[in-house]
Amino acid sequence: MPDLDPAADGPDVGARLRDLRRRQGMSARALADTLGISPSAVSQIERGVLQPSVSRLIAITDALGVPLAAVFEASAPDRDGAGTDAGFALQRAEHSSTVELDSGVTFRRLSPGPSPGIDYFESCYPPGASAHSETELFRHDGYEVGTMISGELTIDFEQERVVLRPGDAISFSCARPHRIHNTSAAPAVAQWLIVHPPR
Incomplete structure (x- = not known):
């Protein structure tokens, strides 16, 4: 796969993608078929062996029918207690x-x-x-x-x-x-x- 390189240190994008795929009830093989890549490549992305390119990440979220934002880890709750229960969402820079x-x-x-x-x-x-x-x-x-x-x-x-x-x-x-x-x-x-x- 020319647009897949060894993963760098950083957030576990692969684990999040695996979780999203499973929540959508899609098998790794079905996702691979949709993307036109091998099931092995999907497995390597989900295990963090390979890090997806921008285009591959977008293709995966499109195939799963989820927004790109779903890949990001959930933000920590605001220290001041403001959030969606207060009628608005607030994310501090440190989160x-x-x-x-x-x-x-x-x-x-x-x-x-x-x-x-x-x-x-x-x-x-x-x-x-x-x-x-x-x-x-x-x-x-x-x-x-x-x-x-x-x-x-x-x-x-x-x-x-x-x-x-x-x-x-x-x-x-x-x-x-x-x-x-x-x-x-x-x-x-x-x-x-x-x-x-x-x-």
């Missing part, structure tokens, strides 16, 4: 949940609680990192809105290339083939909102 993926790309959940139909997160792409290691473009469910915070990110579409710099914003259908990568010498940080179609 922010981050996952590390292939190529050192990190995702940090920004939404403090469940946000049905919406994934809101921050990504950090180290220099040279890509949403997946292949040069092909990929697509997934939803509609994406992104804002650059620092550094530069390049998005390749079928007929054009867009370079995002701090303060730039972009929106596009995730069904449009694309590839996100960092061709600069500095880390690239962006905030993303993915709006999912009703299931």
Whole structure:
């Protein structure tokens, strides 16, 4: 699998994906068939031997019918006791949940609680990192809105290339083939909102 590399130290993404798969009542073989990879590759991801790329992670959550936010560990309760029982959700900075993926790309959940139909997160792409290691473009469910915070990110579409710099914003259908990568010498940080179609 060209877009799967040995896992790095970090949150146990694989165990969380295995739990989500089991909750959906899907076998590892069925998931592998949906993704077009081997059951062994699914097993290695779930055991933490391989860390998924951004595109593989999104493909898995799409196949399971769960939002990307479901991958993040549940946040610790707020120390002040504020939460959904109080009519709002609050997440303190020290309880922010981050996952590390292939190529050192990190995702940090920004939404403090469940946000049905919406994934809101921050990504950090180290220099040279890509949403997946292949040069092909990929697509997934939803509609994406992104804002650059620092550094530069390049998005390749079928007929054009867009370079995002701090303060730039972009929106596009995730069904449009694309590839996100960092061709600069500095880390690239962006905030993303993915709006999912009703299931």
